[in-house]
Amino acid sequence: MLLLKRQVLIVFLLVSSLAIAQKSAIYTSDLQDYQKALTLYNNKQYKAAQSLFDDIEYNTSDVTIKSDCAYYIANCAVRLNQNNADDLIADFVEEYPTSTKRNTAFLDVADYYFENSKYAYARKWYDKVEERSIARSERDRFNFNYGYSYYATGSKKEATKYLNRVVNSQEYGSQAKYYIGYMAYEGDDYDTANEYFDQVSDNEKYKEKLSYYQADLNFKLGKFEKAIELAEEQLPKSRGDEESELSKIIGESYFNLQKYAEAIPYLKAYKGKGGKWNNTDYYQLGYAHYKQNDFESAISEFNKIIDGNNSVAQNAYYHLGESYINLDKKPEALNAFRNASQMDYDVQIQEDAWLNYAKISYEIGNPYQSVPQVLAGYLEKYPETSYREEIETLLIDSYITSKNYNEALDLLKGKNSFENKVAYQKVAFFRGIELYNETKYREALDLFNSSLKEPREPVFVAKATFWKAETEYNLTNYNDALIGFKQFNGLAESSDLLENDNLNYNLGYTYFKLKDYANASNYFQKFIDKNSNDRLRRNDAYLRVADGYFVSSKYQNAINAYDKAIQINEIETDYASFQKAMSYGYLGKNSTKTSELKTFIDGYPKSALRDDAMYELANSYVKSGDTDKAMQMYDRLNSEYRRSAFTSKALLRQGLVYYNGNDNESALNKFKKVAKDFPGSGEAVQAVSTARLIYIDLGRVDEYARWVKSLDYVEVTDVELDNTMYLAAEKPYLDNDTDKAIRQFNKYLNQFPRGIHALKSHFYLAQMYYKKDLFDNAQPHYEYVVDASKSEYTEQAIVKLCETYLTNSNWSKAIPILQRLEGEADYPQNVVYAQSNLMNAYYQTEDYSNAEVYAEKVLGNSKLDKKVMSDAKIIIARSAIKTGNEAKAKDAYADVEKIATGSVAAEALFYNGYFKNKEGKYEASNATIQKLAKDYSSYKYYSAKGLVVMAKNFYALGDAFQATYILESVISNFPDFDDVAQEARTELNKIKAEEAKTNSSIETDDN
Secondary structure, X not given: OHHXXXXXXXXXXXXXXXXXXXXXXXXXXXXXXXXXXXXXXXXXXXXXXXXXXXXXXXXXXXXXXXXXXXXXHHHHHHHOXXXXXHHHHHHHHHHOOOOOOHXXXXXXXXXXXXXXXXXXXXXXXXXOOOXXXXXXXXXXXXXXXXXXXXXXXXXXXXXXXXXXXXXXXXXXXXXXXXXXXXHHHXXXXXXXXXXXXXXXXXXXXXXXXXXXXXXXXXXXXXXXXXXXXXXXXXHXXXXXXXXXXXXXXXXXXXXXXXXXHHHHHHHHHOOOEOOEEOXXXXXXXXXXXXXXXXXXXXXXXXXXXXXXXXXXXXXXXXXXXXXXXXXXXXXXXXXXXXXXXXXXXXXXXXXXXXXXXXXXXXXXXXXXXXXXXXXXXXXXXXXXXXXXXXXXXXXXHHHHHXXXXXXXXXXXXXXXXXXXXXXXXXXXXXXXXXXXHOOOHHHHHHHHHHHHOOOOXXXXXXXXXXXXXXXXXXXXXXXXHHHHHHHHHOOHHHHHOOOHHHHHHHHHHHHHHOOOHHHHHHHHHHHHHXXXXXXXXXXXXXXXXXXXXXXXXXXXXXXXXXXXXXXXXXXXXXXXHHHHHHHHHHOOOHHHHHHHHHHHHHHOOOOOOHHHHHHHHHHHHHHOOOHHHHHHXXXXXXXXXXXXXXXXXXXXXXXXXXXXXXXXXXHHHHHHHHHHHOOXXXXXXXXHHHHHHHHHHHOOHHHHHHHHHOOOOOOHHHHHXXXXXXXXXXXXXXXXXXXXXXXXXXHHHHHOOOOOOHHHHHHHHHHHHHHOOOHHHHHHHHXXXXXXXXXXXXXXXXXXXXXXXXXXXXXXXXXXXXXXXXXXXXXXXXXXXXXXXXXXXXXXXXXXXXXXHHHHHHHOOOOOOHHHHXXXXXXXXXXXXXXXXXXXXXXXXXXXXXXXXXXXXXXXXHHHHHHHHHOXXXXXXXXXXXXXXXXXXXXXXXXXXXXXXXXXXXXXXXXXHHHHHHHHHHHHHOOOOHHHHHHHHHHHHHHHHHHOOOEOOOOOOOO
């Protein structure tokens, strides 16, 4: 039994020894492989090392070796930048929490990332390190690296904490002090920065770097002379950005020491941040030039300050304004002072800018708001100003000089001082003149009356009296006009006024309209005697004198006056010649009349009176018994003038000649033609009446009855009632009882819609409705007259019907009627009226080709009124603009500018500036636009458009401030003009995008 036990023990010992021997062999093998992998790792052969560590870890059962392999596998993954590196480290720490390499793993990985400048990764792993477990010899390195990682990732507070731990370290102390100082510098803690920088300034490694920072620090601490010294010492050694920044430090230091001449070259040498300056940079260089009285250079810097809205910008804009003033550039100064006055960073600068803005506005006008508004705004904002008396004087005067009379009237309401009452008297008068020139007579009359209610200055009392009378005349209130002209004549001041030159002429016309021909002739003669150089109106005055004699049956006197008008030969020579021939007829000199009429027909082939002359000549032949010539002339008239008012009369006369010659059948043919072709006319009624006599004489009454039944405009049995009802309407009409006449004429037309007097009734109704401004009521009655056969009322009805259509902008109806008027008018003024309105109607309907054709026709009349001439030229100009023919437009607008007033003058002046801009004449263009702003500020649309052109001019001249400020002002001040505001936005965006390339202070849509 003991033997057996001993044998078993021997076997056990043998087996145990064998197992130990085998385990020892395996361990030795693992250790050798481990040492081999470690050698690969130390030789930075991380991939091979990682692979071998991986094999060892997999095959070994030794926990220590397995733990170390896991550590190195993760470490290699970090160095190989493998995606799962962080996970491997985390797995190692989790699987082997008691490993002595745990802290080393964190530190080693952190150091690896640090050495490869991956500071965010480094900081992540430094965060995991247990500081107490770090060997004393490694602590400085850990603290510096950890601190720098915080610094590099923007955590300055934590960085300072760790770097402060090594400030006394022999190895890391200098670096730590440098970075602590640098962080203090970046945080604007300049004293701390200086303290640390001074401690490392002798270190060659940092000396060069610190030269810039110390210079900048001294600058920021206000030690400008020291900053200059340090920066100038470093400047020769510097290049690129550092050279630029040092130049800026030196330049700005000299600037702050008020040594502007020394500052300029250094400020100019600065290249900006990223190649861009900011508004402060431009301000400093501009101000340095300003202090040297180099205003041109100052402007070239100040005007690059765009979008400024701080104290620097306010200061810059104020000094920009002063620089402009010193160079006598007041329009530019206006904008600069206006901008400075709208900022309140420095209230004294704001007030001074306001004052300058107000004074310059008074001198040159203001395109943004009326001058009185600007001056009143200054007094309202600064009621205690020492300049109050001066500005109040300018304010009162500005109501007149600003020429924005409409706005001035609003501002003057409620102001009761004597000076303001005087201003109101004048402004109301001038506004009245504007409205008069725009043919707004009723509104003009109200303003002249308002002026006369403040009779402060006798000269303006006289002027308003005259123009009130002139307005009453244009409103056909002739009695009131006469009273006004006589009142003007009785005023002592009238004799020295230009209006007095026209007084006799106007009185002559007023008496003429009142049919007081004796007085009319008297005043026309006075005018003729006093105005030897005014050929046109002398010609007209002689015509009216002659007309007065003619209607007064003083035919020889009339002939003498018509002869004098013919001798002047300025206007209506054909009319004078015709009237002269008629006068001979009334004197019983039929042969002379006949001779004059024959000469007239041949001598005036295009005269509107030629058909009149043919008719009268034919009548003269009848009177002298030469019926053959009479019939030939009637036929000629009917052939050449088929739509003449005399055609029906000529046919009727021919019928009567045949009737008197007992040629009844020929007479009936003529009468029937009149009745058929001119239904409802007076000639038709007379033709029917005479035909009735012929049928009775011939015993063919039944035939007459059948014929009359075919005519729907007359019932023989109703003729007496027709005449009676018509006379009942005509009487109140002649008595000027308008309302009763309207009722009676309507009653007549309801009873006899196609009665004998229907045409005349429609015409009189239309006239009465028109005079009462009931245009819609008048229109159908005028249309009836126009649609009927041509009569003595046709032409006047066409004119009035045109006016009703034009008033309502009914171009489609107006155009054909105007065309008819052009072709049929007997009076030359109506031809001009038709052509001038056709050119406008075609323009309004965008038929620019025809608009130009008619404008040229209008201009072909040499006796044009200035307003009509201006209208024609403006239509040509506008049409040319619309069709892209700017060369033609330029010439046309140049002509318009010479004669236009009001809004048309503003338009012409705008295009003057526009074309100068196109030609590159930027300064001349600006001068023109400034004139527009001063003289026509009330016409806001063209003021706004002019400002956009001015902005383009300034930008082309290199003045970005003026350009952008003007455009921004247009956008904010004129939002109602969409097209102008949109153009301003487009230009502004273009300019800002360009300027933002060199100025970092400018905000654009892209930044």
